[in-house]
Amino acid sequence: MSLKLRKLSHGLGAEICDINIAAPMSESAFGEIHRAFLDNGVLLFRNQNITREQHIEFSRRFGELDDHAAFPSDRHPQYPQLMLVTNEPQPDGTPSVSRYTGRRWHTDMSHTLEPSLGSLLRCWKIPGVGGDTMFANMTLAYEALSPGMQKLISKLHAIHFSGGRKLDNTIADQAHAAEQKRLSPPLAHPVVRVHPETGRKAIYLGEKVKRFDGMSEAESQPLIEYLNNHATKPEFVYRHQWHENDILLWDNRCTMHIALADFDQNERRHMERTTVMGTPSGYVVAIA
Ligand SMILES: O=C(O)CCC(=O)C(=O)O
Known part of the structure; x- marks a missing residue:
């Protein structure tokens, strides 16, 4: 098989055109997809009108899947390998706890x-306008830093907190946040990680990080903010406008x-994600 690739942006991402990921696929055909995944960071598969089982089965080719035990209330009731990102109300009419996921x-x-290797998000329902997702290439962002900054951040570990999610003051949201906190103590990961397959270095940070290990929040914040702003410059970013039955792998x-809040929240947006498990990283941080 020879893949038909279309670049999605300057910074990252490619569409694999004219493919049905549920069709039988040889090891060598999958190898081409895997190569494209490593080369582009984000892959788009359009028009994948497939079953949940087929979504799970294709995802398994990338590695062992998470059963989302760290997010019990976000799991699909029948398929623990699928995590819901939805604003569809729960069966009892209360708001979905995953409506603000990824903001x-x-x-x-x-x-x-064991932070994830990759995720495959399938779009079931998308509002008329918006509901986009943006991606940043953290390898390019790292490589664009000065040697001095690269050296400085290579010594740092960042503390990642769970439940950085936007919340309303509902009992369900507050209970969800408390449960997440209990399930996930703060952990530290290196700020610069080496990709186990490409060998390239990338910044590993984000807005769930409040401080570096061994430093106060006030000391850490300016550098965290600088690095997050740097990594999300337009030249490192792809903004995806969803169609139903898109599957995006990152x-x-x-x-x-x-995930952007750039849509009418009264309209329905429903996504389902498989999460491929990664390799061990980091350590638990004792917080007084
Ligand atoms: O809903 C989206 O666009 C992205 C959701 C997200 O951030 C995630 O699944 O990690």
Whole structure:
């Protein structure tokens, strides 16, 4: 198979055109997709009118899947390998707890000791306008820093907090936040991580990070803000406008992303994500 690729932006991302990811696929055909994944950081598969089982099955080719035990209330009731990102109300009529998922720059599962390798998000329902997702290429962002800054941040570990999610003051939201805090103590990861497959260095940060290990928030914030702003400059970013049945695959080891609130919240937006597990990283931080 020879893949038909279309670049999505200068900074990252490519569409794999004319493909059905649920069709039988040889190891060598999958190898081409895997190569494109490593080269582009984000891959788009359009028009994937497939079943949940097929979404899960294709995702498994990239590695072991998370059962989302760290997000029990966000799991699909029948498929623990699928995490919901939806504003569809719950069966009892209360708001969905995942309606604000991803509204800050982040990489998936950075609040765990096995942060994710990659995620595959499938779009089931999208508002008439907006509901976009943005991605940043953290390898390019790292490589654009001066040697002095690269050296400085290579010594730092950043503390990643779970539950950086926007909340309303509802009982369900508050209970969800408390549960997340209990399940996920703060962890520190290196600010510069080496991609295990490409060997390239990337910044590993985001807006869930409040401070560096061994430093106060006031001391850390200016540098965190600088690095997050630097990494999200237009030249490192791709903004995805969703169509129903898009599947977007991203590499959590060298990109970060944000779900935008740029849509009418009364309209329905429903996504389902598989999460491919990564390799061990970081350590638990004792916080007084
Ligand atoms: O809903 C989206 O566009 C992205 C959701 C997200 O941030 C995530 O699944 O990690």
